[in-house]
Every structure is written in C-alpha cells, then in structure tokens.
Amino acid sequence: MSYLSAKGMTGGYGSVDILHDCTISVEKGEIAVIVGPNGAGKSTAMKAVFGMLAIHTGKVTLDGEDITALTPQARVAKGMAFVPQTNNIFPSMSVEQNLEMGAFLRRDDINGTMEQVYELFPILRQKRLQNAGELSGGQRQQVAVGRALMTKPKLLMLDEPTAGVSPIVMDELFDLIIDIARTGLSILMVEQNARQALNIADKGYVLVQGENRFTDTGQALMNDPEVRRSFLGG
Amino acid sequence: MENWLNAFALLSNFVIVPALAYGSQLALGALGVTLVFGILRFSNFAHGDTMAFGTMVVILFTWWFQSMGINLGPLPTALLALPFGILFCALFALLSDRLVYRFYRAKRADPVIYLIASVGVMFVTNGIVRFIIGPDDQNFADGERFIIRARDFKEMTGLAEGVSIKLSQGITFFTMIIVVIALFWFLNKTRSGKSMRAYSDNEDLALLSGINPDRVVAITWIIAAALATIAGTLYGLDKSFKPFTYFQLLLPIFAAAIVGGLGNPLGAIAGGFVIAFSEITVTYAYKRFIGHLVPEDWEINGLIQLLSTDYKFAVSFIILLLVLLIRPHGIFKGTGV
Numbered sequence: 091m092s093y094l095s096a097k098g099m100t101g102g103y104g105s106v107d108i109l110h111d112c113t114i115s116v117e118k119g120e121i122a123v124i125v126g127p128n129g130a131g132k133s134t135a136m137k138a139v140f141g142m143l144a145i146h147t148g149k150v151t152l153d154g155e156d157i158t159a160l161t162p163q164a165r166v167a168k169g170m171a172f173v174p175q176t177n178n179i180f181p182s183m184s185v186e187q188n189l190e191m192g193a194f195l196r197r198d199d200i201n202g203t204m205e206q207v208y209e210l211f212p213i214l215r216q217k218r219l220q221n222a223g224e225l226s227g228g229q230r231q232q233v234a235v236g237r238a239l240m241t242k243p244k245l246l247m248l249d250e251p252t253a254g255v256s257p258i259v260m261d262e263l264f265d266l267i268i269d270i271a272r273t274g275l276s277i278l279m280v281e282q283n284a285r286q287a288l289n290i291a292d293k294g295y296v297l298v299q300g301e302n303r304f305t306d307t308g309q310a311l312m313n314d315p316e317v318r319r320s321f322l323g324g
Numbered sequence: 325m326e327n328w329l330n331a332f333a334l335l336s337n338f339v340i341v342p343a344l345a346y347g348s349q350l351a352l353g354a355l356g357v358t359l360v361f362g363i364l365r366f367s368n369f370a371h372g373d374t375m376a377f378g379t380m381v382v383i384l385f386t387w388w389f390q391s392m393g394i395n396l397g398p399l400p401t402a403l404l405a406l407p408f409g410i411l412f413c414a415l416f417a418l419l420s421d422r423l424v425y426r427f428y429r430a431k432r433a434d435p436v437i438y439l440i441a442s443v444g445v446m447f448v449t450n451g452i453v454r455f456i457i458g459p460d461d462q463n464f465a466d467g468e469r470f471i472i473r474a475r476d477f478k479e480m481t482g483l484a485e486g487v488s489i490k491l492s493q494g495i496t497f498f499t500m501i502i503v504v505i506a507l508f509w510f511l512n513k514t515r516s517g518k519s520m521r522a523y524s525d526n527e528d529l530a531l532l533s534g535i536n537p538d539r540v541v542a543i544t545w546i547i548a549a550a551l552a553t554i555a556g557t558l559y560g561l562d563k564s565f566k567p568f569t570y571f572q573l574l575l576p577i578f579a580a581a582i583v584g585g586l587g588n589p590l591g592a593i594a595g596g597f598v599i600a601f602s603e604i605t606v607t608y609a610y611k612r613f614i615g616h617l618v619p620e621d622w623e624i625n626g627l628i629q630l631l632s633t634d635y636k637f638a639v640s641f642i643i644l645l646l647v648l649l650i651r652p653h654g655i656f657k658g659t660g661v
Contacts, residue, residue, distance in 0.1 A: 166534045174532070180525040183518070191522045194515075195534035237533070 093118045093276050094152055094170075094245050099138045101145030102300075108134045109145065109300040114278070116245065116293070121267065121277045123291035123308065125284040125321060131300035132280040133175065136249050139278070140172045141165050152245065167195055171243035175250045175280075178234035181223025185214050188222050188233050192240030200240065207236040210269065228259035232266070239270070246270065248279035252286075264290055285322050288312050296321060326483070331616035333485040337474065343597070343604040345493035345562055348500035351596030352555035353573065354580035355507065355589055356548040362524040362587035363544045364425070366438030369574065371552060373449035376570035378413030378553025379560045380457045382406055383464045390466065398468040400492070402557055409553045417549040418542060420445050429541070446571075453567045462565045465492060485616075492561040503554060504593060507547070511589070516543055524587070572637065576603065579640035583647050585654025594655055599640050607633045 092115035102108035108131045116122040124132045137143040139150060141162045150158045152168055160168070180188050189207060193200040208215040211232040217225060222233045231251055238246055251267070252260040260283065268290055271277050281287035288294050291308030296317060304317055311317050353375060360368040368374075385405035395401045424441050471494045474486025511517040516539075523530040523540045531537060556570060563569070580599045584591025609627035618624075631639065647654065 163531060163534050163536075166532065172532055174529065177526055178529060180522050180529065182525050183521060187518060187522075191518065191530070191533050191535070194519060194522075237529075241534070 091151070091154055092116060094139070094150075094278065096135075096139045096150045097148055099135065099145045099148035099150070101138060101143060101147070102134070103143070107300070109138055111148075111302075112138075112297065112300060113302055113305075114139060114295055116276045116278050118244075118276055119271065119274050120292035121271050121279070121290055121308075122293040122295065123287040124278070124280045124295045124297055125287060126295075126297035126303070127321065129299075130297040132297055133249050134300070135297060136172075136247060136278070136280050140170065140247060142172075166241060166243075169241075169244040170247065171238035171241050171245070172247045173234045173238045173249060173251065175253055179222040179230050179237065182221055184219050185222050185225070185233055185236075186218040188237050189214075189240050192237035195241060203240055203242055207239055210239075210266065211236055228255045228263065231255060231259075231263060235266070235270075243275065245276045245278065248277065250280050250282055252281065252283055260286070285312070288322075327616045329481075330483050330485045331613050333477075333481075333483050333487050334613050334616065337485065337487045339601075339604050339608050341487065341489055341493055343600045345490075345496045345558075346604065347597035347600030348496045349555050349559045349562065349596075350573075350576055350580045350600050351593040352500055352503060352551050352558070353577040354584065354592035354596050355504070356551035356555070357577055357581040358584070358587055358589060358592040359544060359551070360548050361581070362589075363520055364429075364438070364541065366435045366442065367578070367586075368548070369439060369442045370420070370446040370449055371548070371577065372570050372572070372574035373446050373453065373567075374413065374417060374549060374552040375556030375559070375573065376453045376565075376567045377416055377449050378409045378549060379556035379565055379570070380409075380453050380567075381412040382409035382553065382557045383457065383462055383560070383565060385409065386464045386466075396467065398491070400465055400467045400495070400561055402464055402561055403495070406554065406557055409557060410550045413553045414546040414549040416449075417545040417552075420449075421541065421545050450567060450571060457567070459567055462560075464565065465561045467491065490562070492558070496558040496562055499554060499558060503551070507551075507589065510547075520544060575637055575644075576600075576640040579644040579647075582644060583654055585656040588654065588656045591654050591656035598655075599643060602643055603636050603639045606630045606639050607636050 094116040096114045099109050099112045100107055112135050114122065114124065114135060124135060126132050134143060138145050141160055149156060152170065157165055157168060180191060183191070189204055193203065213229055214232055214236055217229065222230060225233065235251065252263050255263065264286055267277060279287070288308040288311050294306060294308045294311040295302060296304040296311065304311060304314065353371065357368060357371050382402050382405045385408045386402045389395065389401050389404055394404065396404055424445055425438065428438055428441060468491050471489040471491050472487065474488040477486040477488065511521055519535045520540050520543060522533065523535055523537065576599050580595035581592050583598050584593065584595030607629065609629040611624050611628050614628060615624055
C-alpha cells in the first residue's frame, strides 16, 4: 500500500461534483505531480486529499491509517503539510515568526528544524527578522515551504509552488523540491509548468475534468505522444 | 517671561493634563476595538457598553469593599475591584460570543452582519447595565483627590496660574502605559499572542499551522473585555459613571481606532491621543490664555472658544470623516474599513 493513498475521491463545492472517482497515491520519498489543463480540478484534488474539501465517496489513507474524516488540522498532526498557492505566508510577521508558527503544534525544541530550513533556504537566514510580506515572490515561496517543513512532515503538499515567479527562480525552486525529496519526504504537488514538473516527478497524474486521464511515471508521460500533444504543447 | 509661563501653566491645567488622561482612556478603548477588528474582523459596536458593564461590576465590588471597610488608603478602592470587573466582563464577553457571534462565525458571515449583531448585543448589554445599576450618575471614586493641587503649585512656583493633577489622571496615564507594554509584550513574545497575530494575518494559514481558532477567539474576547473594563473604570474614576455616557464614548473610540488604522494597535494609541487633544483644544475657551500673552490694557471680548463643549462629539466626527476621505487606512497602515 502506498504511503498516501486517495482512492475514488468524488466531491466538490456544494451540490456540484468537481472530482469524479479521482485516485492519487504517493510512495515514501517520491515526488508525485498532478498536471492538467485549467479547471481540471488539480487544486481541488489537492484540497480533497488534505481535507479542505468534503468528498462524499472515496477514502484517503496515510501510512495505512484511514484519515478521510479528519480535519486539516488533525492531518497536520498526522504528518501532512500543505502549502497553498496564494496567501501562504503571514505577511506582517517576520520570517522567523512565520517558521515558528509553522511549528505551532510542536512542543519540543524547534531550533534544529529551523536550522535545517535555513540551510535549505540560506536567503531566509539573512532575512529572518524582516517581515515576510516585504520579500520577493520567490523568497515568499521559500518562507511558505519553510513554514510547512517546520512540522517535520512526512508528506509535503505544494499547490503550484512556482506560480508567479520568474523562470530563474522557478528552476531554483524545482531544485529545492528535489533536495527536499532527497531528505526522505514524500511530495505531492500541483504544477502549471507541466514539462518541468514531470521532469522531476517519479509519478505523474494527468487530470481532466476531475478524472484521472493518464497515470504513469513522469518520464513515461513525457514520452507519451498523446500527453505531449494534448498537454505539453507538442 | 512670567506671562508665557502663566499661559503655559493655564494650558497644561485645562488642556494638556486632561487631554493626556482622556487620550489614555480613548486609547485603551480603541485598543479593544482594534483588536476585535483585527482578529474577529468586525467593528464591535457593543464595545462602549462592554466598558459600561465591566465598570458596573467594578463599582458594585467597590461599594461592597467600602462597606466592609477595605480600602487602598490614598488610592481608589476601585483598583482593588478591577480584577473582579475584568473577570465578570470577560465571562460576559465569552457568553455573548457563545450565544451570538459563534453562530455567525460558523456560517462565515459578512462583517456587516457581525456589525448588526453587535448592535443587538450593544442594546442588550445597555439594558442589563441600566437594569442592574440604573441609568443615573454613580460616583465611586475615593482616596486622595489630587497629586498636585493648584494652590500648592502656585505656592511652589510663585505663578498666578496653577496646575492641578488629579490622582485619577495620574493613575489613568500610568495604567495606560503599563497595559500597553503588557499587551505588546503579549502579542509579540508569547506563543498565544503570536498565534493571535498569525490568525489576524492569515486565518486559513493559521488553521493549516494547527492554531486552534476557538482558543484565539476566546483569548481575544478576554483581552478586549479586560481593556474595556480598565478603560471604563479609569474614565469613571476621572469623570463619573453613567451608562449613557459610555454608549456615547463609542464615537470617539471608533474615531480613534480608525484614525490610527483599524487593526493596528499602535495606531489605536496614537488615534486616542489625536482625538482627545483635538476635542479638548477645539472646545477650550482661550480667553484667559490669550489674556496672559497680550498687553494688559487689551480687552478681550467673548470666550474665544472655537466650539461649544456641547459639540465635542462633532470633533471626533469631523476627524473621522476627514480620515475616511483622505486616508482611509489611517495614520498607521491598518486593515482599512
């Protein structure tokens, strides 16, 4: 059984279903990427996995434990961390306080983890006393990811981490995501930049209209002529 | 030279000292309003009457202590009763949250719906206070009246004009400083305080970080109630307690919070002093003040008062309008209205 397994998720906002029998799983230490056209329900699938969206059919398990009924906060305690696409920092608090808030649930010493985050994102150490709201887009994303890492999660979920940052920063962020995965974390992310994302992905999911269209390794999807034609622009 | 000193002493006595005390009271009130706005995201119109409720409890305990012969010597007995007032007021605020606001929070209601609900809470609170203590003036100040009497000041300095500082004014100013330091320490250094700021900054992300919203809301109400009770008691000691006056205080308090920038604690303090100084300088009669500064044979007709004290609320109102027109986010950057 996969480390994270979300099987047959069906649900949406109000009475309209956005996800139809959507299945996503992530193995330990691997990067899984959800790609697809606009409005395919990528972010919705992510929210459903994290419990921010009610699903009426389907089951989500983490490390074999059924977590379908848990609130997002309870899932944080179980070792999941989520970085939303927007509004993912506390703008009027310093970088350091952002990280502290990430570790809010922890009662033990957080200095070690903070040190690890600063090693991963050296720029944050320099800016640690500055308000997070004053940082550049790429630096904010680093704060957002750093905040999520402070709980020492086993599964990190990123919703379009490279949205709105420059191409150079985007490459840096992808490199960092690979670095994070190397430390043994499982990563599930939604990406607009499908090509680059599939390049670093162990597993890729192509969603269309809330359904799984293609599921394979990142490399295989990149080589699949139909996926290339429909979603990667040739 | 002596004329100038006399004029300054006169101004201190009738403008600067009272405005510092009144400004402190407004600042404490505005801090409560701004805190509720920043964290619970609505304008709490019941704040003035919450002040009245807390002060009422303080008065009742003060009378009880006085009847038992307990006092603080030169200091007012009300200071001893203050913790009890805060306790009851906090329970009252938590109860109103439980009965009213929690319902709207669960529905994620618009701020304007909260605002209307808070008007309802305001009327109910107002009714409860009048029912328990009556609509009339209550005097509960005891202990020494003055720190410096005008006559002593004149003897000390040899000036014709005296400066008197009432004990209540001194207590007000120092309590305000202590409360503000404690509040800022709490918000910036403690785990609970930081979680409140995080919640105010980004509610959804605070939830994702495992911050318990119910706890944040409860702490906010307790602090708002404490600030309301302290502000109300200091105002009552300085002037007198009358439920209707506390309801009227809502305008200058909101003006202070908005002038400083709603949701910004530092702004609330600055706003409190801006409003207090404007209100008092505009309604003060400058006849004697100018009399000291012009040659003695000049005769001054009229009081040289810009605005009658009856219109003092108009001052807050005009400042409020100007700020909303020119700088809607306040002096310091607040959340905006």
